[in-house]
Amino acid sequence: MTAPTPLLSLHNISKRFGGLAVISDVSFDVSAGARMALIGPNGAGKTTIFNLVSGFYQPDEGDIMMEGRAIQTIASRHRIGLGIARSFQNIRLMPHLSVTENIMLGQQARAGGVVELLKPLSFFGHSHWRDEAQALLKDMGLHTYPGEVVANLPYGIRKKIEVVRALVARPKLLLLDEPAAGLNAAETDSLTGFLKRISDTGVTLLVVEHDMGLVRRLCDHVVVLNFGRKIYDGPTANVQNDPLVLEAYLGPRDAASPAKTAEGCHAA
Amino acid sequence: MSGYWSGILTILSINIIMAYAIFLPVATGQLNLGGAGFQAVGAYGAAFLSSKYGLSVWETIPFAMALTALVSFLIAFPLLRTKGVYLVLATFAFAEVVGGAILNSTMLGGPMGLSVPAFVEYQVPVLGALLVTIFIFYLMATRFGLVMRAAHDDDVVTDLMGVNVRGIRVAAFTIGGALAGLAGALYAHSFSFVEIQGFNASLSIYVLLYVLLGGTQTAWGPLAGALFFTMLPEALRVALPALKGWMGLAMGFQGARTAPDESWRFVILGILTVLMMMFRSEGLITRVMVEKLRFRHHAVRLARVDAPA
Structure with missing residues (x-):
């Protein structure tokens, strides 16, 4: 019996910048429909993984497989056509x-060809692209700002709009780089619900996030990186008791650790 | 119509077309300081066909546009490898090369210039400017216009959305080239004479100023910029003697005053340019401004539709 092919799979990926090994021999799978988190201390290589998957960098070693096909040599602009979309740590x-x-720009992957390029989006009335974008904004509860220039909008709204823009390309895999960074508790709650709704439509989520509350509520599976190496790959429920993860976040165990775990108490 | 006004309309039309020629690459984030070079290619292309082969304007204008578009397309590949201030310098250098080549070409008359037998009345450039304006407004409303502006804001993300950013930039540069060729050909046929001194660095600078100070975010910007900078010196021509009179009165001078020197117009123009850069650095017409005006209409319409029966 063979296991179903994972949607995204990293095989022994390494990436160096000059003499610095940013990613060392990392492998993990993201199965279709999963809600997975990629966490780790600052500088662990999380965003580098995203940049490798979205095609900004090429790995020095290893294969990136999308639905069983090696994609590391495919140009970044063709990867959205393979079903990979992403958001950015600082809203872009x-x-x-x-x-x-902005939403209509997200439709670009579905509107290829010179003919579509030269059809008007608004010149004597609306095109179906514009109608679709506005309908989607309405679905997502963002319809109050259709014509507003993005630079004028509040941060939390812009975060959501960036996710919607990635979504209109109808990706199979959505990479979210710190979606909750800079949001307050209420905005994070709203975002979590928003991401769950997206996940329920069948989109696979891979999330880089520091807010463990969001990770616990949203994700069922976690991969932890530290100094470019994978140190944990398993269910979210167990991650807080993993000795390697605790060490990565809190320092070596013999240095006085405040962690209230069974293992952490034995020195007392 | 007097010769003065038909002359002004001709220059204004050619300036509007040139402003749009430079606007297209600028809208994708590529500053082009070689406007005079592209215009010279079109002007000399049309002048040469008209003087040597006696072709009509309906033949020389399409040829000049195609020639300039081809030249733009070919140099776009090496040029667009550079970025920012280096691209500005590279386009400037291109214009200098064109100027030098024409100056040293006996076939094109060298420093003597070329006379152009086929003449067009001012209606032709006016019609040209009108068609170009409609074309640009259409283009900016298409998906092509959308990805052009997206490439201007963030080329990395635009690429990630599946857009061939390089292709879009080359296309914008090439279409801009065709428009510069049109402006050049109209210039040649309107003034019946071309000489390379007319296509100098200050022309390139002025045309880029039309776009940058008019506003690069919407198709209204270059139109406003070209109108403002073409009409302002003419307005000052009238206003300046009066201005000097008032100044004299305010300072208590008595008696007759001589008309002010012409060059004062350019001093005032320069001061206004600096003030605009300081206070409206995104240009006269910005996206937010257009959106506000449009919104006012839209809001009224929406209010009517949403109102409970």
Whole structure:
């Protein structure tokens, strides 16, 4: 019996910048429909993994497989066509475009070809692309700002719009780089619900996040990186008791650790 | 119509077309300081065909546009490898090369210039400017216009959305080239004479100023910039003597005053340019401004639709 092919799978990936090994021999699978988190201390290589998967960098060693096909040599702009979309740690919406226009940019992967490029989006009435974008904004509860230029909007709204923009390409895999960074508790709650709804439509989520509350509520599976190496790969429920993870976050065990785990108490 | 006004309309039309020629690459994030070079290619292309082969304007204008588009397309690949200030310098150098080549070409008249037998009345450049303006407004409303502006804001993310950013930039540069060729050909046929001194660095600078100070975010910007900078010196021509009169009165001078020197117009133009850079660095017409005006209409419409029966 063979296991189903994972949606995304990293095989022994290594990446160096000059003499610095940023990613060393990392392998993990993301199965279709999963809600998975990629966590680790600052500088662990989480965003580098995203940049490798979305095609900004090529790995020095190893294979990146999307639905069983090696994609590491495919140009970044063709990867959205394979079903990979992402958001960024610092929001990267187009500041001079309106909300609707940012969403319509997300449709680009489905609107290839010169003919589509030269059809008007708004010139004597609306195109179906614009109608679709506005309908989606309405679905997501963001319809109050259709023509507003993005630079004028509050941070939390822009975060959501960036996710919606990645979503309109109808990706199979959505990479979210610190979606909750800079949000307050209420905004994070709202975002968590929002991401769950997205996941329920069948989109696989891979999330880099420091907010463990969000990770616990959203993700069922966690991969932990430290100094470019994978130190944990398993269910979210067990991650806080893993000795390697505790050491990575809190320092070596013999240095006085405040962690209230069974193992942490034995020195007392 | 007097010769003065038909002359102004001709220059204004050519400036609007040139502003849009430079606007297209600028809208994708590529500053082009070689406007005079591209215009010279079109002007000399049309002038040469008209003087040597006696072709009509309906033949020389399409040829000039195609020639300039081809030149733009070919140099776009090496040029767009550079970025920022280096691209500005590279486009500037291109214009200098074109100027030098024409100056040293006996076939194109060298420093003597070329006379152009086929003449067009001012209606032709006006019609040209009108068509180009409509074309640009259409283009900016398409998905091509959307990805152009997206590439301007963030080329990395635009690439990730599946856009061939390089292709879009080359296309914008090439279409801009065709428009510069049109402006050049209209210039040649309107003034019946071309000489390379007319296509100098200050022309390139002015045309880029139309776009940057008019606003690069919407198709309204270059139109406003070209209008403002073409009409301002003319307005000052009228206003300056009066201004000097008031200043004299305010300072208590008595008696007759001589008309002010022409060059004062350019001093005032320079001061206004600096003030605009300080206070409206995104240009006269910005996206937010257009959106606000449009919103006012839209809000009224929405209010009517959403109102409970």
